[in-house]
Ligand SMILES: Nc1ccn([C@@H]2O[C@H](COP(=O)(O)OP(=O)(O)OP(=O)(O)O)[C@@H](O)[C@H]2O)c(=O)n1
């Protein structure tokens with residue numbers, strides 16, 4: 001019997017405060033290339049024919065989202081938590097009765113506005129029906145140092161990658177993994193919750209344009225990528 005076509009949904013955690021940006025307001029609403037940072041991410045998912053719908057998680061009392069959310073393709077979930085882990089987990093809880101166990105969920109940071117349809121489709125295409133899931137990541141190309149107190153050591157960069165997002169997993173697996181996760185300081189992305197179950201997601205090479213806008217110096221970099229044809 002033919003299997004139903006897989007469904008892909010985006011879940012965008014956007015309930016952070018942007019402390020490291022130091023802008024005095026949540027960074028996801030800062031203007032990037034003429035529109036709020038979050039809108040770039042929402043528009044990227046709306047531009048991909050593979051994405052059935054996008055859900056964005058914001059803080060319960062977010063006063064800005066209604067002026068940023070596009071007219072269609074996106075549903076706002078006012079259930080943000082005290083950590084990224086909690087915001088994503090709360091978002092998954094909110095979708096419990098809307099998504100099927102086998103639906104794919106692509107979790108993507110609102111703070112990564114450089115995402116485009118090509119990267120979305122690359123992740124989906126290369127992850128395919130992988131038994132665990134996949135995430136965009138970049139292989140480490142610099143020498144890595146670890147500094148503890150006055151000691152500095154060079155770490156082998158063999159096999160080291162820097163995780164990006166989206167990170168895509170089937171709904172049930174991701175929901176169960178996040179349910180089992182307890183420590184937001186160690187479970188800093190969605191894949192680490194799945195890895196804690198003893199599972200290994202696929203790493204798919206992303207792109208520097210998909211950087212996480214964390215510090216003020218990141219804004220000009222991502223605007224450069226967004227301005228490039
Ligand atoms: N309680 C939180 C914390 C973070 N995030 C989201 O998770 C993504 C990645 O987090 P990060 O870049 O750390 O954003 P902030 O937490 O806002 O930044 P900072 O750590 O500097 O405060 C962002 O899209 C952010 O909005 C979230 O939804 N809920």
Ligand SMILES: C[C@](O)(CO)[C@H](O)COP(=O)(O)O
Pocket residue numbers: 084109162163164165188189190212
């Ligand atoms: C999810 C993530 O972007 C993968 O690199 C990263 O872990 C988010 O970290 P943050 O401290 O919440 O920005």
